[in-house]
Amino acid sequence: xxxxxxxxxxxxxxxxxxxxxxxxxxxxxxxxxxxxxxxxxxxxxxxxxxxxxxxxxxxxxxxxxxxxxxxxxxxxxxxxxxxxxxxxxxxxxxxxxxxxxxxxxxxxxxxxxxxxxxxxxxxxxxxxxxxxxxxxxxxxxxxxxxxxxxxxxxxxxxxxxxxxxxxxxxxxxxxxxxxxxxxxxxxxxxxxxxxxxxxxxxxxxxxxxxxxxxxxxxxxxxxxxxxxxxxxxxxxxxxxxxxxxxxxxxxxxxxxxxxxxxxxxxxxxxxxxxxxxxxxxxxxxxxxxxxxxxxxxxxxxxxxxxxxxxxxxxxxxxxxxxxxxxxxxxxxxxxxxxxxxxxxxxxxxxxxxxxxxxxxxxxxxxxxxxxxxxxxxxxxx
Numbered sequence: 095x096x097x098x099x100x101x102x103x104x105x106x107x108x109x110x111x112x113x114x115x116x117x118x119x120x121x122x123x124x125x126x127x128x129x130x131x132x133x134x135x136x137x138x139x140x141x142x143x144x145x146x147x148x149x150x151x152x153x154x155x156x157x158x159x160x161x162x163x164x165x166x167x168x169x170x171x172x173x174x175x176x177x178x179x180x181x182x183x184x185x186x187x188x189x190x191x192x193x194x195x196x197x198x199x200x201x202x203x204x205x206x207x208x209x210x211x212x213x214x215x216x217x218x219x220x221x222x223x224x225x226x227x228x229x230x231x232x233x234x235x236x237x238x239x240x241x242x243x244x245x246x247x248x249x250x251x252x253x254x255x256x257x258x259x260x261x262x263x264x265x266x267x268x269x270x271x272x273x274x275x276x277x278x279x280x281x282x283x284x285x286x287x288x289x290x291x292x293x294x295x296x297x298x299x300x301x302x303x304x305x306x307x308x309x310x311x312x313x314x315x316x317x318x319x320x321x322x323x324x325x326x327x328x329x330x331x332x333x334x335x336x337x338x339x340x341x342x343x344x345x346x347x348x349x350x351x352x353x354x355x356x357x358x359x360x361x362x363x364x365x366x367x368x369x370x371x372x373x374x375x376x377x378x379x380x381x382x383x384x385x386x387x388x389x390x391x392x393x394x395x396x397x398x399x400x401x402x403x404x405x406x407x408x409x410x411x412x413x414x415x416x417x418x419x420x421x422x423x424x425x426x427x428x429x430x431x432x433x434x435x436x437x438x439x440x441x442x443x444x445x446x447x448x449x450x451x452x453x454x455x456x457x458x459x460x461x462x463x464x465x466x467x468x469x470x471x472x473x474x475x
Contacts, residue, residue: 121447137208147180151288159282167275180288196279210252217319233341255354258441298428317359356440369426391437400425
């Protein structure tokens with residue numbers, strides 16, 4: 095009996111894993127066929143292929159802001175003239191000093207559009223002054239970031255952060271009732287709009303490629319959306335600033351900046367307009383022989399296809415890695431003179447279909463094990 099069960103389990107596992115080896119099969123389609131879930135992936139499949147709106151559509155607006163405490167909800171009605179698919183953007187401001195992200199639920203006509211809408215999060219923005227304080231020995235000390243209470247905006251982001259560019263919503267023509275329930279952390283809501291996808295610009299046209307070097311110190315990050323992302327000091331001559339006898343903060347700790355949806359935003363000034371390549375001096379030693387992905391935005395848009403889910407490879411030491419296009423050539427950003435912002439967004443989008451399918455298979459194995467246990471009663475003989 096024991097041997098038969100072992101053989102049965104091995105055969106079932108092989109049958110469940112077999113589709114992963116089918117190169118021509120689409121992992122998302124396999125996931126949809128196997129999973130019985132009402133998640134965003136299934137929601138997109140049910141909606142079908144629809145182009146996102148190209149113009150901003152105001153769904154709700156409150157000039158003075160509508161305060162929402164934990165457990166409170168706001169319900170408003172919208173009249174949609176035609177079928178629409180877009181990405182809801184909430185404009186809000188934090189009203190308390192909680193550290194964890196604010197959680198809320200979004201419902202349409204009294205129901206959750208998809209499972210992730212039950213546990214959505216609003217980014218809390220954390221600011222940092224440019225200078226680090228020092229202890230009595232002259233070593234630089236990391237200071238606590240300061241929470242921002244300014245009005246900001248955020249797309250629909252699930253707690254798992256599986257969709258780096260936000261999740262969308264389909265609204266058929268007619269009147270709808272939208273409800274927002276504050277679950278964790280109070281905030282003040284100023285507006286809700288239905289927007290298009292985050293723009294991805296075309297490849298930068300041939301322009302002068304400047305020899306000018308614009309350096310952004312990673313540890314001098316003005317804004318981040320996670321207070322656990324922390325600067326750190328390292329005695330490494332490949333980093334700047336560097337000191338052989340004092341601790342100087344010179345990088346962002348890799349173990350603190352790794353979760354899907356983590357955001358770092360920098361500001362910089364361009365003196366000479368032209369095309370610029372992007373390089374990150376980084377160390378990625380957490381995932382052995384495995385790449386990580388960052389979506390790079392400049393002034394709120396993705397400056398080219400190469401900057402969406404840019405891949406950075408495994409390395410044990412700090413080194414420069416450039417953003418390259420599909421042909422392995424340097425990717426360039428067309429920058430005008432003046433002030434700009436650069437955002438690094440942690441993304442798992444390229445891995446999402448595999449992660450979802452593996453989770454489904456893992457659930458199936460657990461369910462099979464439970465069914466066998468029900469038959470055998472836990473008797474291993």
